[in-house]
Amino acid sequence: MKEVIVYTDGACSYNPGPGGWAAVLLYGxxxxxxxxxxxxxxxxxxxxxxxxESLKLLKTKCKVKIHSDSAYIVNCFHQKWYVKWEREGFKKNPDLWRELLALTRKHDVEFIKVKGHSNVELNNRCDELARAAVPRA
Known part of the structure; x- marks a missing residue:
């Protein structure tokens, strides 16, 4: 099975407001x-x-290591919050959680917590790309 390493980040000007997302995928x-x-x-x-978006790019089943500074996502998978959320119909972001869970079930996915803004090169790159992708008025 191919092994893919992914770094992801999201950014938002105000919350809610305009936002951007980014990922860096590494394979060999x-x-x-x-x-x-x-x-x-x-x-x-x-x-x-x-x-x-990073998982949607994968054409075959892969072993995926996703590095994220989002406690919301990493803790959800480590502590299996999604089991209860799914059972209860998701209170927040149901469209995205349903899509994400469907994609994670197609692959062997491991979530790894990265401390935000801590000089992790690829996390910093994702932050830069996400901020640049925020739509400007």
């Missing part, structure tokens, strides 16, 4: 950077979108 010698934005969103939605 290959590196791909992706990003996008939304004129009216929240930081948590952008964090989720970054993970979703």
């Amino acid at each position: 010698e290959h590196r791909k950077e992706i990003s996008g934005g939304d004129p009216d969103t929240t930081n948590n939605r952008m964090e989720l979108q970054a993970v979703i």
Whole structure:
């Protein structure tokens, strides 16, 4: 099984407000950077979108190590909050959580917590890309 390393980040000017997301995917010698934005969103939605968009790029089942500074996402998977959320119909961001869970079930995914703004090169790169993707009025 291919192993892909992913770094993700989301950014939001005001919360809610315009936001951006970004991911850096590494596979062997290959590196791909992706990003996008939304004129009216929240930081948590952008964090989720970054993970979703990175997983959507994978064409076959992969072992994926996702590095994120989002406690919302990492803790959800480490502590299995999504089990209760799914059972109860998701109170927040149901569209994105449903999509993310469907994608994580197609792969062998491990979530790794990265301390934000702590000189982790690829996390910093994602932050830079996410901020650049925030739509400007």
